[in-house]
Amino acid sequence: MNETAETSGAVLPMACDLSTGLCGADASAPRRVAVTYVTDPICSACWAMEPAWRSVTYTYGDLLDVRHVYGGLLPSWEGFADVGNGIHGYGDVAGHWREMAEHTGQAMNVSVWEDDPIASSFPPSMVLTAARDVAPERDGLMLRRLREELFVHGRNISRQDVWARAARNADINPDAIQERLDDGRAKDLFAADLDSARALGATVFPTLIVEAGGDRITLRGVQRPDRLAQVVADAAGVQRPRPSVTxxxxxxxxxxxxxxxxxxxxxxxxxxxxxxxxxxxxxxxxxxxxxxxxx
Incomplete structure (x- = not known):
């Protein structure tokens, strides 16, 4: 398996279908693309990438097999520091998020860090692994709804009433999530995700691993919409369509x-x-x- 900055080992196209934009030995059969997305529910860089990510999943959703891996950004504030971003405690996060929002143009509510600081990203990550176990087909939707609670409404997503509302909005039974939190299954599932993130070499969030046809490309950090769309299109073996969304x-x-x-x-x-x-x-x-x- 190749892991390069550009797709390698591709078969030269022998035909292109002008009606679909598909090119290849079989122009009617684009490749399915597996995307492993290593992330964390309180990751502001992951939220900053939502415009690109939501656009790509809309355009290529039928070709994508997405797997979220929750990598554990913040075990606790004890001993934690992100020197590069000037974060030494939760009091520094609001300013960092404001800078991130203004730099990327992605709206971001910073009030949770001023009103009800999050002590750790592990509890909401365990909520997500439990929700994935309950309704795997709604994993991405649950992650989005939980992020909306935090980044749109400024709420502490570790709180049961907050994540339960997100679950109901994702059409997932919060009682089933709570059952997995209580009996330890969610903790075990999250531990497996932490192991997966380490095995994948994901040292930053977001990390996207895009695989198709035996090729692999790893994208680290926030991706521009055009870059992410092109990587997925190349992996699928299709031409990027012109924007035509009403x-x-x-x-x-x-x-x-x-x-x-x-x-x-x-x-x-x-x-x-x-x-x-x-x-x-x-x-x-x-x-x-x-x-x-x-x-």
Whole structure:
């Protein structure tokens, strides 16, 4: 198996289907793409990549097999320091998130660090591994709903009432999650994820491992939308389609979404997205870095 910055070992295309944009020995059969996404529910860089990620999963979702691995960003504040980002305790996180939001244009609520600081990312990670065990097909949706509680609403996702609301919004029974937390299954599942993250060599969040046709590419850190889309398209053996998403389709897919998320999916500038969203009657909630829109 190859692991390179560019897909290697590809078969030269022998035919291209103009109606689908597919090229290859069998132009009607794009490759399925396995994506291992090593992440953490309180990772601000992962939230900053949501515009690119949500756009890619909309465009190529039928070809993607996504596996989330929860890697444990913050065991506790005791002995923890992120010197590169100027974080020595939870009091430094709000400022870092504001900078991240303004730099990336991805709206981010920082209030949890001022009002109800998160002590560890391990409890919400165990919630996610339990939810995945209950409803594996809703793993990605549960992660998104939990992140919305934190990054949109500024709530402490370690709290039972908060993660239970996220579970209900993802159509997962919170009692089934609690049962796995109580009997230790969630802890064991999370420990297995921590082992997987180490085995994969994931030293930063986000880390995306994209595999198809015997080739593998590892992407570390926040990926630009065009870069991520091109990597997935190349892995699948398809041409990148031109943006053709209507506002109605974008709202149906994103529902609660930031300006950056809507602009990326629509293929417009942020200003154009704002104008279209206002005209459609969506309600903005202003946060550092931009707005969040709700139908």
């Amino acid at each position: 506002l109605e389709e974008a709202v149906a897919h994103l529902h609660v979404g930031t300006t950056a998320e809507y602009a990326t999916l629509l293929g417009t500038t942020g200003q154009q997205a704002v104008a279209a969203l206002r005209a459609a009657g969506l309600r903005p909630h202003q946060l550092p870095g931009g707005a969040v829109w709700t139908p």
